[in-house]
Amino acid sequence: MSSTDVTHHAPEEHGHDHDHGEHGPAKGLMRWVTTTNHKDIGTLYLWFSLIMFFIGGAMALIIRAELFQPGIQIVDPMFFNSMTTMHAIVMIFGVVMPAFVGLANWMIPMMIGAPDMALPRLNNWSFWIMPFAFTIMLSTLFMDSGGPAGGWTLYPPLVLQMGDSFAFVIFAIHFLGISSVMGSINIVATIFNMRPPGMTFMKMPMFVWTWLITAYLLIATIPVFAGAVTMLLTDRFFGTSFFSAAGGGDPVMFQHIFWFFGHPEVYILILPAFGIVSSIIPTFARKPLFGYDSMVYATASIAFLSFIVWAHHMFTTGMPLAGELFFMFSTMMISVPTGVKVFNWVATMWRGSMSFETPMLFAIGFVIMFTIGGLSGLMLAITPADIQYHDTYFVVAHFHYVLVPGAIYSLMAATYYWLPKWTGNMYDEKLGKLHFWISTVFVNVLFFPMHFVGLAGMPRRIPDYSLQFADWNMIATIGAFGFGFSQLMFVYIIVKCIRGGEKATAEVWEGARGLEWTVDSPAPYHTFETAPTIQPATITR
Amino acid sequence: MSQGVEAARKPPSHGRVAGKMLLLACAMFGFGYLMVPLYNIICEVTGLNGKTGRVSASAIVAAPVAEDREIIVEFTASVNQSGSWEFRPNAKTMIVKPGILYHASYHAKNLSSSAVVAQATPSVTPFSAARYFNKTECFCFTRQSFEPGGSMDMPLSFVIDEDIPINVDRVTLSYTFFRSPDQS
Numbered sequence: 269m270s271s272t273d274v275t276h277h278a279p280e281e282h283g284h285d286h287d288h289g290e291h292g293p294a295k296g297l298m299r300w301v302t303t304t305n306h307k308d309i310g311t312l313y314l315w316f317s318l319i320m321f322f323i324g325g326a327m328a329l330i331i332r333a334e335l336f337q338p339g340i341q342i343v344d345p346m347f348f349n350s351m352t353t354m355h356a357i358v359m360i361f362g363v364v365m366p367a368f369v370g371l372a373n374w375m376i377p378m379m380i381g382a383p384d385m386a387l388p389r390l391n392n393w394s395f396w397i398m399p400f401a402f403t404i405m406l407s408t409l410f411m412d413s414g415g416p417a418g419g420w421t422l423y424p425p426l427v428l429q430m431g432d433s434f435a436f437v438i439f440a441i442h443f444l445g446i447s448s449v450m451g452s453i454n455i456v457a458t459i460f461n462m463r464p465p466g467m468t469f470m471k472m473p474m475f476v477w478t479w480l481i482t483a484y485l486l487i488a489t490i491p492v493f494a495g496a497v498t499m500l501l502t503d504r505f506f507g508t509s510f511f512s513a514a515g516g517g518d519p520v521m522f523q524h525i526f527w528f529f530g531h532p533e534v535y536i537l538i539l540p541a542f543g544i545v546s547s548i549i550p551t552f553a554r555k556p557l558f559g560y561d562s563m564v565y566a567t568a569s570i571a572f573l574s575f576i577v578w579a580h581h582m583f584t585t586g587m588p589l590a591g592e593l594f595f596m597f598s599t600m601m602i603s604v605p606t607g608v609k610v611f612n613w614v615a616t617m618w619r620g621s622m623s624f625e626t627p628m629l630f631a632i633g634f635v636i637m638f639t640i641g642g643l644s645g646l647m648l649a650i651t652p653a654d655i656q657y658h659d660t661y662f663v664v665a666h667f668h669y670v671l672v673p674g675a676i677y678s679l680m681a682a683t684y685y686w687l688p689k690w691t692g693n694m695y696d697e698k699l700g701k702l703h704f705w706i707s708t709v710f711v712n713v714l715f716f717p718m719h720f721v722g723l724a725g726m727p728r729r730i731p732d733y734s735l736q737f738a739d740w741n742m743i744a745t746i747g748a749f750g751f752g753f754s755q756l757m758f759v760y761i762i763v764k765c766i767r768g769g770e771k772a773t774a775e776v777w778e779g780a781r782g783l784e785w786t787v788d789s790p791a792p793y794h795t796f797e798t799a800p801t802i803q804p805a806t807i808t809r
Numbered sequence: 810m811s812q813g814v815e816a817a818r819k820p821p822s823h824g825r826v827a828g829k830m831l832l833l834a835c836a837m838f839g840f841g842y843l844m845v846p847l848y849n850i851i852c853e854v855t856g857l858n859g860k861t862g863r864v865s866a867s868a869i870v871a872a873p874v875a876e877d878r879e880i881i882v883e884f885t886a887s888v889n890q891s892g893s894w895e896f897r898p899n900a901k902t903m904i905v906k907p908g909i910l911y912h913a914s915y916h917a918k919n920l921s922s923s924a925v926v927a928q929a930t931p932s933v934t935p936f937s938a939a940r941y942f943n944k945t946e947c948f949c950f951t952r953q954s955f956e957p958g959g960s961m962d963m964p965l966s967f968v969i970d971e972d973i974p975i976n977v978d979r980v981t982l983s984y985t986f987f988r989s990p991d992q993s
Contacts, residue, residue: 386823386826386827387823387827390827449834452830453826453827453830453831453834454827456826456830457823457826457827457830460821460826461821461822461823461826462821487830487833487834487837488833488834488837489837490834490837491834491835491837491838491840491841492837492838492840492841492844493841494838494841495838495839495840495841495842496841499841499842499845510845513889513930513985513987514889514928514930514987514988514989515928515987515989516928516930518848518852521844521845521848524844524848525841525844525845528841528844529841586936588855588936588937
């Protein structure tokens with residue numbers, strides 16, 4: 269029992285000396301504050317990111333409402349700028365990243381047959397830092413000088429002209445970084461140390477693989493970001509001149525450091541999504557994942573390439589030709605492993621006995637719409653074309669296609685897929701499908717027109733625009749409100765499923781494979797206290 | 810049940826893995842700072858970003874002169890904060906031969922009523938010419954102090970390396986004048 273003893277709660281902590289396998293959660297609110305249980309912490313992360321999703325979404329709707337027609341109607345431009353900035357920070361650091369960490373907490377131990385995460389107390393800290401960090405971050409909106417309004421990329425010198433919120437934002441970013449790094453260390457330790465005998469690396473579920481690589485990306489890049497914002501902080505308050513030309517520094521250098529973090533960060537936001545889709549498609553195609561090995565290598569290649577492409581965000585800063593060529597070709601090279609993944613998903617579905625439950629609908633929606641976002645990314649990678657597209661709505665259309673019908677769809681797919689395992693009840697399939705179709709219609713009404721206004725030259729991050737962009741902006745805003753409000757359905761379906769519904773079996777889905785489907789639904793508070801025996805039927809490949 | 814088998818396994822050390830990962834995180838924090846000198850070195854070596862070279866005066870005597878080439882050097886000046894400065898080159902252009910040392914100067918006047926320390930930063934375009942544009946002496950090497958209303962001519966000496974790409978016939982040297990950041 270040595271491997272499980274390490275992770276057990278100390279007896280005095282919960283007041284249970286015996287019956288480790290039997291005891292349930294503590295009672296009351298303190299259960300959630302002091303919990304070290306991976307399922308509790310996963311749940312906390314997921315609820316947190318769902319709440320932040322609606323906060324970030326409300327900001328997006330303020331942006332879209334202002335852009336409904338030309339002119340300044342609803343908010344003043346400074347507040348508009350802080351909405352675009354905060355929307356990005358909330359959605360990236362408050363929604364997508366915590367949601368993936370939540371899924372990792374819930375699913376990785378159950379997928380590899382471990383009793384809990386390797387470092388449960390650290391896990392508790394990783395989560396509980398986040399609400400405080402975001403309270404600090406969001407509180408800046410109520411300051412006299414307003415919230416951060418220089419864009420989430422925090423480019424100097426503009427960002428150094430920010431009001432009182434500056435120090436608070438940097439402080440919050442530091443805490444979010446600490447939380448992410450601690451969470452990642454925990455995930456790496458869990459995957460390295462807590463696999464039972466027989467669960468070799470090349471038998472791990474794809475979700476575990478993608479998270480292992482994501483955790484490495486986080487550990488390697490978040491500290492660089494922390495360094496960059498620390499330099500901003502010392503430039504502003506302590507007289508250094510990292511980015512101030514007056515003292516011999518260079519503002520363009522910030523962009524290099526930032527995007528050295530920023531580009532791997534965009535893969536941090538999508539690699540776990542690849543893992544989720546690679547879990548769901550085989551289940552509903554009732555076939556094992558096509559090309560498992562190539563999926564692993566493709567994920568690792570994407571992670572490696574993500575470190576040598578950063579300057580494609582900076583084609584207009586006056587790079588030499590050799591640099592432009594290098595970053596253009598290395599960026600285009602990423603489409604090779606990404607293409608391998610897309611083809612593997614399609615090949616998994618090929619001649620499968622497919623059924624189209626809600627998770628599968630979201631997963632297929634992911635594959636199609638993520639590919640649209642990937643293709644516009646390839647267009648942006650072409651240096652001479654990028655000089656035209658740079659900082660236009662075409663860029664906004666591109667990254668929203670990979671993040672909303674990409675990362676967010678994968679999160680919804682994951683929620684529907686594992687919700688019966690978490691709650692023990694089936695969700696309302698009819699409502700789930702309706703949620704998918706309404707979301708998919710509106711998400712395209714919302715983001716597709718942005719390609720057109722972008723190619724026509726509409727700049728991003730502006731509260732007002734020329735008349736010729738009016739029609740498509742009006743359509744995008746209608747899509748935004750449709751998409752935003754249809755997400756209330758998502759909450760309703762989740763709450764309804766928690767409160768009751770048709771009882772789920774242990775396997776839940778007919779074609780589901782993997783260790784998480786061998787435990788009861790709902791999953792007991794403690795699972796795999798003794799290591800499971802790995803059989804061909806219980807591994808996903 | 811399987812306890813016997815389990816007990817035989819060596820307990821894996823989570824602390825070791827976590828320690829290694831923490832070390833990696835700290836190293837990457839350091840790497841973020843290491844990018845600052847790296848960036849400056851790369852810019853200086855390649856001449857990217859318009860960073861100019863610096864040579865000693867004695868090296869120039871021995872340098873070969875490209876008698877058959879003439880390059881127009883343009884001087885421009887800009888001030889980072891508006892209002893309180895007058896800053897301009899004394900000659901707007903010079904025609905130079907690579908390999909010969911030339912002298913030029915800029916004029917600056919402090920229009921404000923307080924003493925100010927200022928710093929000029931240079932940039933050369935096209936970037937491909939920057940690494941061949943060498944200065945032996947420049948007011949941009951040091952900070953300049955100005956009395957209230959004080960003015961001065963600030964010298965600079967430069968030589969263009971004869972290896973400058975053959976397609977470059979015009980080089981722009983631009984200075985931006987900054988108020989030094991460490992004064993209130």
